[in-house]
Amino acid sequence: MPKDAPVDPRGPRFSAWITSAILAVVLLTGSWRLLAAQTLLFGMCAFISLKLNPWGHVYRYALQPRLRPRTDREEAAPLRFAQGVGFVFALVGTVGYASGLTALGVVATSAALVAALLNAAFGLCLGCEAFLLLRRHVPSLARTQSTPSQ
Template sequence: MTQSERPRFRPADLFGFPDPVNEVSARLVAAGVVAMVVTTVLTGWRWLPFVIAYGFVARVLTGPTASPLGQLVTRVITPRLPIAPRLVPGPPKRFAQGIGVAFSLTAVALTLAGAWTAAQVVLGLLAAAAFLEAALGLCLGCKAFAVLMRLGIVPDSVCERCNDLWGTDDPATSPA
């Protein structure tokens, strides 16, 4: 392979979010978030909110590419499961990760400010949402995304396949 035949790295290859997203992997990442938050609260390790926040920021910017948890799930765990992929639209999942950024960075700020109890409350709310995703497949961020689309705040062009996030069409063809 010559120099000109080698694939070149482009920043656009790093900064992007998968579309569609494998719902199985998304739920496993959510389970990982729950585990990290529970560990944080039970151990009092005040450095762990920084790791949690990094993971959310990395997943918003690059999908699983720069996220250690995302890499573990998509490259190691999901391929070994006897579960068929369930593809869903990426934009609502990215939006949900963005909400995770807001919560986790709030927990980091509270931790730095010495408000550890408040940080734990915020992390608890984050864990509750992640638990709903992991255990029940209920993505609160995706539902918020659907509301914003219905209100016209998020234009239809952002996600044409998301027009039926409420599940009013045929469930067999509904994207989420």
């Protein structure tokens, strides 16, 4: 996985608000196509780069210049892991809705929505916390994060 630069923590929270809205619309409409689009977005951010997130671009170019500058940054690896977790839940939800297993779609989408809302409203990124917990207990994750950045 390529290494993304550290990010302003307000950007992922902004993206989580938009993701929450998208997931809420999916729950209200049962649109597997909209959920498939969100699944694709999660996948691109998790497996390619966080820079592919269009909501991140909106934040960086439209909102961030209007906000007070911040120097604190978050590592990208936990955020990418969280996007991967979102990808799994959204993929399960998409398969559920598309195949007629609506209950599966609702449960998976609801779980993703809860995680997105926790991040948006409280700054609690469940996927990030899971990554940090795993990094403490899986030596290979700790090794990849301890290498100095260039």
